[in-house]
Amino acid sequence: MHQTSSHFSHSIMSTSNHKRQRTVLQPPCQNDTLLLNTTTQRSVPLLPEELMVEILSRLPVKSLGQFCCVSKHWKSIISTSDFIKYHLHRSATEFLHHRLLGSDVLGIGLRFSRSLRSLIDNPSPSPPLFDENPQFKILYFCTLIVGSCNGLICWLNYFREYEDHNIHYLNPLTRVESESPRFHHRKGDLTCFTVFGFGYDHVSDRYKTVAIYCDPKAKKTIARVYTLGGENCWRKIKSFPFIPRWSSASYTNRCGKFVSGTLNWLATNPNDRGSLIVASVDIGNETCVEILLPSVVKLQLNSRPKLWVLGGCLCFSYNFNDIHFDLWQMKVHGVVDSWTKLITISYMDFGMDHCFHNYPRPFFILEKGEILLQINHHGAFIIYNPRLKSFQSLWLESNNIIFEGTTHIESLVSPCPIL
Amino acid sequence: MAEKASPSSNSISLKTVDGKIFKVSPAIANQMLTIQPLIKDSDSSTIISLPDVAAFHLTKIIEYLEGKPAAAPSAVDAFEAQFVKDLSPEELKGLLIAVGYLKVNGLVDLMANTVAKLIENKSVEYVRKFFGVVNDFTPAEEAKCRQEHAWAFDGVDED
Incomplete structure (x- = not known):
């Protein structure tokens, strides 16, 4: 018996006692019993494909890998790029699935926490905060995690010296990996470090990595792009008239924040008396614009300005005189008027007279608008409720693993796209 | 009712x-x-x-x-x-x-x-039976598919 999902939406009928009133569909049939020619005659009713997809899109990647072996049809459903995107979309929107990224202090590995939901519901170290399953223990020599996007993680490899490197891409669940070509450049002076960023261009359906460095000879900043599955080279972006800024203490600040198809770094504009701005690279058309920070913010030497991504929006934080921490969110990307202050937290409120330079680190906006922040390197977190201006403490202590400033979601996305 | x-x-x-x-x-x-x-x-x-x-x-x-x-x-x-x-x-x-x-x-x-x-944590065999799916892989094809997805079977007991 042939059965498709469209069959379901066309098999309904309306009948009345006096007249046969056929409101819908299908070839006329004279007898109610003919309507039974669907699933109910089977000993095992078949699920229409659209329901199958609804179920499969809710499964963890590991189950999907196994269920590829159920039948050829299942394998073909799970392998389509439409399904992979649908599954990814579901993982990304359900915060249940997000994990925090950590790295081993010994510098030999990348680790993934239990899901955020599980950490918040049960912050005790048992079961371990960092998942013990082998797919969540990635061994590599820890350099710099450049980004985590749509289930792919990439990090920097150095060769011999800091100015000779490439990027390693990995889907930790499926263990598919790839590498960018190497690129090297002359060492810039101490005011200019190489910065990176990783993101997804939905127009071309490609993942791109951007590297920005100073060319001391030409006395300017150069930005290059590598496209996964594209040409095997780092293509130069037409112009990048800014100088990236990052505080030397904070590793992850070197990595561009990916928002709405753009990668964003704090930078200065040399043509504008060196004021601090956001340099925003549109990775689709590979152009760069500057975005102004909230105009009321007056930065000082100890302001420690930083960028974050929360709730899919670019965020900006700074420290005010070691008294409080302000966090702003740009509600509409690129629209300066949409900068909105999310929170102001006084360090005194959580019992500290100041905060160390990398903290607080906002990680995530939870379902009801509360913000998860890490407040020290020992694993003290708070869940701050901006509406009530209250918070609850959360201790996530894990020996020998430090939290990276980013999260990871499971996906079937491959870093080796089929060309 | x-x-x-x-x-x-x-x-x-x-x-x-x-x-x-x-x-x-x-x-x-x-x-x-x-x-x-x-x-x-x-x-x-x-x-x-x-x-x-x-x-x-x-x-x-x-x-x-x-x-x-x-x-x-x-x-x-x-x-x-x-x-x-x-x-x-x-x-x-x-x-x-x-x-x-x-x-x-x-x-x-x-x-x-x-x-x-x-x-979520059921075997391939359970899922076939549950959904009434006919396994149309030849034994060789299935073995190859399991090989390709070996990462997904790590730590899973075959039953």
Whole structure:
């Protein structure tokens, strides 16, 4: 018996006692019993494909890998790029699935926490905060995690010296990996470090990595792009008239924040008396614009300005005189008027007279608008409720693993796209 | 409950595959998107036949549509957990098919989530049997497929 999902939406009928009133569909049939020619005659009713997809899109990647072996049809459903995107979309929107990224202090590995939901519901170290399953223990020599996007993680490899490197891409669940070509450049002076960023261009359906460095000879900043599955080279972006800024203490600040198809770094504009701005690279058309920070913010030497991504929006934080921490969110990307202050937290409120330079680190906006922040390197977190201006403490202590400033979601996305 | 006439004169009659007739209010019927277009044209003498829905499933669907709005917002999760708690795997699957066929507001998500949780840690063999899927791989092809997805079988006991 042939059965498709469209069959379901066309098999309904309306009948009345006096007249046969056929409101819908299908070839006329004279007898109610003919309507039974669907699933109910089977000993095992078949699920229409659209329901199958609804179920499969809710499964963890590991189950999907196994269920590829159920039948050829299942394998073909799970392998389509439409399904992979649908599954990814579901993982990304359900915060249940997000994990925090950590790295081993010994510098030999990348680790993934239990899901955020599980950490918040049960912050005790048992079961371990960092998942013990082998797919969540990635061994590599820890350099710099450049980004985590749509289930792919990439990090920097150095060769011999800091100015000779490439990027390693990995889907930790499926263990598919790839590498960018190497690129090297002359060492810039101490005011200019190489910065990176990783993101997804939905127009071309490609993942791109951007590297920005100073060319001391030409006395300017150069930005290059590598496209996964594209040409095997780092293509130069037409112009990048800014100088990236990052505080030397904070590793992850070197990595561009990916928002709405753009990668964003704090930078200065040399043509504008060196004021601090956001340099925003549109990775689709590979152009760069500057975005102004909230105009009321007056930065000082100890302001420690930083960028974050929360709730899919670019965020900006700074420290005010070691008294409080302000966090702003740009509600509409690129629209300066949409900068909105999310929170102001006084360090005194959580019992500290100041905060160390990398903290607080906002990680995530939870379902009801509360913000998860890490407040020290020992694993003290708070869940701050901006509406009530209250918070609850959360201790996530894990020996020998430090939290990276980013999260990871499971996906079937491959870093080796089929060309 | 099934045969009881609704107090509302414009109630909708739904006939399940096993011949039971349910009278439901338009507010309830309207949440079954598949029959929505039929409701407008129907009068009190119209009976809408549901060839893929058994009385058991329709009873559960009506229980959900009546019970969920009655639950306090904070109690919705508990209501939904209770709703699926005592269903056997076979009943879950049958209900999912009925709910998918009728396109019942909110219930497709709940049922798909529940079935996903049920099969999440099950073996390939269980899943084939549960969904009635014929394994069309040759033994060599299946071995190759398992090899390609070896990462997914790490730590899984073959049974």
